[in-house]
Amino acid sequence: MNQLAIMGAIEQGLLFGILALGVYLTFRILNVPDLTVDGSFALGGAIAAKFIIDGTNPFLATLLAFIVGGLAGAFTGVLHTKGKINALLAGILTMIALYSINLRVMGKANLPLLREDTLFTYVKDMGIPNLAVGGVTLLSGVAIVFIVGVMVLKLIIDWFLHTDMGLDLRATGDNSKMIRSFGVNTDSTTIIGLALSNGLVALAGAWVAQYQGFADVGMGIGMIVIGLASVIVGEVLFGSSSIFRVTLAVILGSIVYRLVIAIALDQGLNPSDMKLITALIVIFALTVPTVAKGIWKKQAVRTARGGSSDA
Template sequence: MINALYGALESGLIYAIMALGVYLTFRILDFPDLTVDGSFVTGGAVASILMVNGTSPFLATLAGGGAGFIAGCITGVLHTKGKINPLLAGILMMIALWSINLRIMGRPNIPLLNESTLFTQGKEFWQSMPVDQWLMAPFNWLGITAFAPSTFFVIISVGVLVILFKKLLDWFLHTEAGLALRATGDNARMVKSLSANTNQHIIIGLGISNAFVAISGALIVQYNGFADVGLGIGMIIVGLASVIIGEGLFGKSSIARTTLAVVLGAIAYRLILSVALQLEFVSASDLKLITALIVTGALVVPTWWKQWRDKQERVKKQKELTKTLEQERGKDVAAASTD
């Protein structure tokens, strides 16, 4: 159970990079981009085939991100130049990428267990330092070693990486180009009248978004130890779930706050999922159903919660008013009329 939760935390952090990409298109550009399902695998496919052929894992991961960037840009061109509806442009790219990913990989599954990956390389370096022992000390001291993870390596290293990506996105969205990108999603007509090329913004925005997604995919295949062509199925829903859960739980008052919320949302989603899978009557095949339930819940619960609170408020005020009315005009007048 404990190991499963730490596993969820680790993969949640890796998926957080993908969620940041989805946030960029879904919220900032107001473009529901389904390319994600394909570009996630593209990142993993490019990275793994390069690593199998001896490229350094770092460069392979970067190349994966680059491939995602190109995929996103193509979706953008389909939409802006080809005037294809955003959803359809994304779906077209998604199914095209399925075949392209198979071409890149050459087979549906590439094992990476014997390859040198970012994680195997990083781990060697990590173990040369006594950081794990320091971090383990409080657990030993409290006598709860059973609650400690076997290593903090992935959590710390990917955690730092995620913060880096979050900061990068925050910074970009506050630059002049970033402002124009945000305005494109907010009021396209206005940005055009302020001499900004909205088409270009949409294309580049989709490119950056899918680069994030593909890097996340490249990291996941290295973390899992294999690349699979089916890895990206439903990925857009995972991304949306992260964004929606994050915003619901942790707020969205500013850009920096929202990106943090998205990262935490990605982790929260993985944790909820892993807890649900621990239940006896739930089998692994129920995963998609649980995802659907989580997203529905995240969408519906805040609305209902607000409605319920507003109603409580209303009822309270009504009670006070009827009380005064009762004193002034008597019980019969004050009684609420119902059907």
């Protein structure tokens, strides 16, 4: 596999790591499966592209994407908590509504960002050299900037999850009955969690649109599964013993996911096969621990039977 493909995979993995952080917040912290993600990712891309083309500063446009994505998440949260709609359905409803909204925002199905100043052109203009050891390029200059940006976001999330409000959010997903008995409105914490999560997802969408040079109305399709793949693969490979560790793990999971995809492409699979590959990765990562546990348990029973009779 060529170096360029690997470097590209790492850059993408870092950007999609932000998506993974967002999915982690709902899927693991709030314990709510949120399908808004597919819509809010494209929403982030659409908002950023539209405002950049209209001459807004790319930083501001990206921030706007974060805020609007947060609103979309809050909408799902209100549907779920106040409207008492099942979480999966609430997410699907927002997602499908966003498809039309995204088209409205963009005015057409695809917005190219050619010759526009974007965060990505800024990063390239910084001219940071590639990191090479012994003639082998390990990281592109762009990836180094991405690492810094993604780590800053990660640390902000780590901090937030350790504040009073963050503890409430975590307890809402962990034991909602308990946290209500301590005076926390779990409706509010759920809405805040969904807003923050979709804000991050939209931020990822905004960055990805600028990185790939266009926003597309279909760019969000399958993002929830990619996010889940990153979270699950990250947790399995890099552990989840503490918040600090698991937020790092999901970002690394995202990079691993991109590398796997790069390898699959290198082996001659079509880009259109990638959704299938993604689904298979998630199915594999979800079932293997369960199956392995079953085998382990059977072995334990067998050992106990063979070992001593007082079991």
